[in-house]
Amino acid sequence: DQQVKQNSPSLSVQEGRISILNCDYTNSMFDYFLWYKKYPAEGPTFLISISSIKDKNEDGRFTVFLNKSAKHLSLHIVPSQPGDSAVYFCAASGMNNNDMRFGAGTRLTVKP
């Protein structure tokens, strides 16, 4: 049962442009959402999170948007840099729950 979905396996963007990565979820009990970045053979690293009481959270070049009614969140990276090339995972959990579910990941390639 795929509770968190990232329908785009890959995304290619030109340096300096905006990267938009999307994520959908099905479990209405999720109220805390996170984005992780992962390089091959390494553990994921935390990027940014958002709780369900907000619809936007910004940290430098990274902004996460949450649309609870649509059960959709997105990560915007602007401007995109070649060093942003990695696999990005969307994750969801409940603040009072212990599990954390991941999407399948989207491989972002930022071309110089």
Next chain:
Amino acid sequence: GAVVSQHPSRVICKSGTSVKIECRSLDFQATTMFWYRQFPKKSLMLMATSNEGSKATYEQGVEKDKFLINHASLTLSTLTVTSAHPEDSSFYICSARQSGTEAFFGQGTRLTVV
């Protein structure tokens, strides 16, 4: 951010033997630890969730007798792959979380069973 140390980073073992992977939270107390497995070109699949001092909760399809998880303290969890087979070869990742915060991940362990 917080540091989670996972050891070893790589291990090769013979089929039929057991291998233990350690996950330590170095600068915080982890009320919950997660173990994930990543197959090539696939997502992180949650194997089990453990809370300190209690039995792990395994995901459907994960054999609890094969993947033994011990969360003995607030800073240490171990995953033991028992009677390993080549199909157990994978990349295993742990993460640790304080209540209500993001989870921090270990570096991962590449297990190869020959």
